Amino acid sequence: MTKYQHVEADADMVRDGTIKLHGPEGFAGMRKAGRLAAEILDALADHVRPGVTTGELDDIVRQMTLAGGGVPATLGYHGYTHSCCISLNHVVCHGIPGDKKLKDGDILNIDVTPLVDGWHGDTSRMFLVGDVPLKARKLVEVTYECLMIGIAEARPGARVGDIGAAIQAHAERHRYGVVRDFCGHGLGRLFHDAPEVVHAGRAGTGPELRPGMFMTIEPMINLGKPAVKVLSDGWTAVTRDKSLSAQFEHSIGITEDGCEIFTRSPTGRDQPPYV
Numbered sequence: 001m002t003k004y005q006h007v008e009a010d011a012d013m014v015r016d017g018t019i020k021l022h023g024p025e026g027f028a029g030m031r032k033a034g035r036l037a038a039e040i041l042d043a044l045a046d047h048v049r050p051g052v053t054t055g056e057l058d059d060i061v062r063q064m065t066l067a068g069g070g071v072p073a074t075l076g077y078h079g080y081t082h083s084c085c086i087s088l089n090h091v092v093c094h095g096i097p098g099d100k101k102l103k104d105g106d107i108l109n110i111d112v113t114p115l116v117d118g119w120h121g122d123t124s125r126m127f128l129v130g131d132v133p134l135k136a137r138k139l140v141e142v143t144y145e146c147l148m149i150g151i152a153e154a155r156p157g158a159r160v161g162d163i164g165a166a167i168q169a170h171a172e173r174h175r176y177g178v179v180r181d182f183c184g185h186g187l188g189r190l191f192h193d194a195p196e197v198v199h200a201g202r203a204g205t206g207p208e209l210r211p212g213m214f215m216t217i218e219p220m221i222n223l224g225k226p227a228v229k230v231l232s233d234g235w236t237a238v239t240r241d242k243s244l245s246a247q248f249e250h251s252i253g254i255t256e257d258g259c260e261i262f263t264r265s266p267t268g269r270d271q272p273p274y275v
Contacts, residue, residue: 002195002207013189020188021212026119027253027260030188030214033121034251034262036068036114041125042267045274048127050104054086058097061112070114073122073191080235085111085124092220092228092237092245093182104130107140109247113191120187122216123263124249128272135223136244142174143221143246144271150199150217154252154259160195160206167219168200177226179245182237184216187251209254218249 005018009025022030040061047060062083065072072083087095087109088102095109102108111124126140146167153162163184171178184197195207199219222228224243231238239245248271251262264270 004210006212013193015190015193017194019186019194019207019210019213021210022188022214022253023212026188026212026214029117029119030121030251030253030262033070033114033116033119034123035121035266036065036070036116037112037121037123037251038263038265039068040064040112040114041110041123042265042269044110045127045269048102048108048129050102050130052102054088054095054097054100054102054108057086057110058082058084061110065112065114068114068116070116073113073115073120077191083112087111087245087247089244090239090242092179092222092239093247094235094237096233096235102129105132105136106130107132107136107244107246111247111249118189120189120191120251121263122187122191122249122251124218124247125270126246126248126272127274139176139221139223139244140246140272142171142176143219144248146170146199146219146221147217147248147250150219151250151252151259151261154209154217154254156209156211156254156256158209159204160197160209161201162203163217164198164201165203171219171221177222177224179220179222179226179228181228182220184218184249186213186215188214211254211256213254214251216249216251218247220245220247
């Protein structure tokens, strides 16, 4: 049976399986963290080009996070040593920044989570490098549609399964594979919390959505089959069939009549092309 807990904004949070329900102070905190996260991704759009390394992009994320009054939540998280995750082409998620240079035709996901005044602003976007083939651009476009279709299901009285079912239906209509191994999650003062938001499933199942719930929706959609594997570094997840993968992510809060997107771009750069 799902348990819900009304929490104060300054309360000590523990991951205990309960779904936290936040008030106005929590929404204010998430707006601030989400705004910085979105501004960082906005700025990165001008730096993603052939010849730039993923490590250089990670440096920009770290510098902007600190300058914005936050700290990168991934830095030191379970031993992770970078300020963001950058997942290139067939990497599904948790790609590690480094010396790899971007090439013309690449697609990549950049996932940032600034921690601002104790609140996590978790978001990611896809970026296109130079002249990207049509099939890759279409995958990115449909993945963004999956995100927004899932978000449209997020309202009081709906179920977590409604989100996944809507995403799965849209992706499979295009004959894409929906990753099940990784999912969205509750967040707020905790980086990862209940509920888990799987991006496939059956409508009408799972925990009920209630006002005050914070969560991420972050579908990972593969050009091929859904199966993934994690490499020996313990982080990098790739498609088993080496097909391309795409992902978009927003952090949202359930309101009295729908949901609020905390990580929407203030400049309208929510999906490529970023002009």
